[in-house]
Amino acid sequence: xxxxxxxxLGTTLFTRRGAMKAVDGMxxxxxxxxxxALVGESGCGKSLTALSIMRLLPDxxxxxxxxxxxxxxxxxxxxxxxxxxxxxxxEIGMIFQDPMSSLNPVATVGAQIAEVLAxxxxxxxxQARARVxxxxxxxxxxxxxxxxxAYPHQLSGGxxxxxxxxxAIACSPSVLIADEPTTALDVTVQAQVLTLLKRLQTEAGMAxxxxxxxxxxxxxIADRVVVMYAGRKVEEAxxxxxxxxxxxxxxxxxxxxxxxxxxxRAARLADIPxxxxxxxxxxxxxxxxxxxxxVMDRCWKEQPALTELRPGRxxxxxxxxxxxx
Numbered sequence: 001x002x003x004x005x006x007x008x009l010g011t012t013l014f015t016r017r018g019a020m021k022a023v024d025g026m027x028x029x030x031x032x033x034x035x036x037a038l039v040g041e042s043g044c045g046k047s048l049t050a051l052s053i054m055r056l057l058p059d060x061x062x063x064x065x066x067x068x069x070x071x072x073x074x075x076x077x078x079x080x081x082x083x084x085x086x087x088x089x090x091e092i093g094m095i096f097q098d099p100m101s102s103l104n105p106v107a108t109v110g111a112q113i114a115e116v117l118a119x120x121x122x123x124x125x126x127q128a129r130a131r132v133x134x135x136x137x138x139x140x141x142x143x144x145x146x147x148x149x150a151y152p153h154q155l156s157g158g159x160x161x162x163x164x165x166x167x168a169i170a171c172s173p174s175v176l177i178a179d180e181p182t183t184a185l186d187v188t189v190q191a192q193v194l195t196l197l198k199r200l201q202t203e204a205g206m207a208x209x210x211x212x213x214x215x216x217x218x219x220x221i222a223d224r225v226v227v228m229y230a231g232r233k234v235e236e237a238x239x240x241x242x243x244x245x246x247x248x249x250x251x252x253x254x255x256x257x258x259x260x261x262x263x264x265r266a267a268r269l270a271d272i273p274x275x276x277x278x279x280x281x282x283x284x285x286x287x288x289x290x291x292x293x294x295v296m297d298r299c300w301k302e303q304p305a306l307t308e309l310r311p312g313r314x315x316x317x318x319x320x321x322x323x324x325x
Contacts, residue, residue, distance in 0.1 A: 003174045003207040004053075004092075005029040009067035009077075011052045013279065014060060020279035022048045022062065024231045027306075030175070030207040037222035037239070038211045039254065043276040045231040046211045047097070050177050053209075054094055055084045072174060090120040093168035094177040098184055099160035103152040109163045110136075110148035116170040135166040140196055158189035165196065172204060179211045194220055215258040219243060224312075227251050230277060230287035233306060236314040247315040247323075249292050286317075294319040 011023035023045050030036045038046045051057050053069050055076055069076040071092055076084065088094075096102040104112055113132045117123055123131060129148070136144035139162040152160055161181060168176060178197060182190040198221060201208055210221055218225055218239060225242045227235040227250065235248040246252040256270030274291040283289055289299040298318055306316040309324045 002029045002031045003072055004209075005068075005070040006049075006053060007068040007070065009049070009052055009069065010065045011048055011057065011062055012065045013062050015280075017280050022231050022279060023052055026067070026233060028209075028226050028233070028236075030209055032174070032207055033201065033205045034224070035201065035208045035210055035222050037218040037225045038209060038228060039213065039215060039218055039225060040228040041213055041254075041276050044228040046213075046228055047179055048231075049228070050094065050179050050209065050211055053177065054088060054092065055079075055081075056088075056094075086120070089116050089167075089173070090171045091173050092175040092177070093171075093173040095161075095164050095168045095179060095181045097180045099164045100152065100157060100184070102164060103160060105152055108149050108151055109155065109160075113163065113167050113170060116167050120171045131170075132166075135170055136162070138169075138200070139163075139166045140192070141166075156189075157185055158192065161185060161189075161193055162196070165193075165200070169200060169204070169206075173206065175207045175209070176201070177209045177211070180213070181210075182212075182214075182217060190217070197221065215243075215254055227254070230282060231279065232287065232316065233314075234288070234316045236306075236312075238312060241313060247309070247313065247320040248288075248317045249294050249319065250288050253291075 006026055006028045009023055009026040010021065013020045013022050026049055028036060038049060040046055048062065052064055057063065064077055067077065071087065076087065103109065110129065110132050113135060114128045117128045117131055133144055133148055136147060141147050141159060141162050147155065147159065182193050185193060194217065212218060222239045224236065224238055226233055227248065229250050235251045242251065243255060246255055253270065253272035257272065272291055277287060283300060285301045285303055286299045289295045292299065296318060304316045304318050306314050307321060308314045309320065
């Protein structure tokens, strides 16, 4: 059994403008030691999928309306909140987007990591401090013993991200969700954080969901990729298959808009016209139809189902189905 299986997950936003499907029928699984990247533009539903898995949705307006999240054999959707408090941080950890705003500015970083240990272990104060120091060393914090008593504002963005990673892995969870963990960092620090996450995953055998809009990062860290658009999964493939032969026009557009190291400076990146539609303004058929270069008449009327065209390759696109026929 895979550590995490998401089955037909649905999350709806209940607003004054009506109910809007923010995550619509999401299915994904991730195995021990495997990294599944969740990709797409801002507003596609990536972070809401992660928050749904963690049961951290702001309610109101967001609410899980269907499906299952099976973590180590238990359905998180069906569990009471008290049980989730015990599971978060112990069995499933999460690294949030902006470390500077996620950390408490008036508590030392050592105290914040120790809070995780206090919630899920019976370590004494001295033992907890030793474990915090061990964790900071593990995530490559420079001069870890001195940083233990520092406040977030005294650390760089990269150091704060290392603190967030230490908090997420403090109790050796079987699943780690990393929500755009390198977005606010410069390129050099991004590379360091990616290397760190890969090393920690290899050492612990964690399953990891890596959320990003940067396909360059995906190529570095992922085993499989799930592409999202307007709350739905539109393509799934191994990382090699996805880059070699994207099936969905949206995936092809994302890859075309990704800079290639070593490419000619004069080479012009492709773009995808338009923007991700608002959830209350989705077309009747395929949500990508207004932006698609391969749109057909039926795309405006019917929503394509996610179809497995060959083992491990799933896509929700009528044009891709025609190509495979």
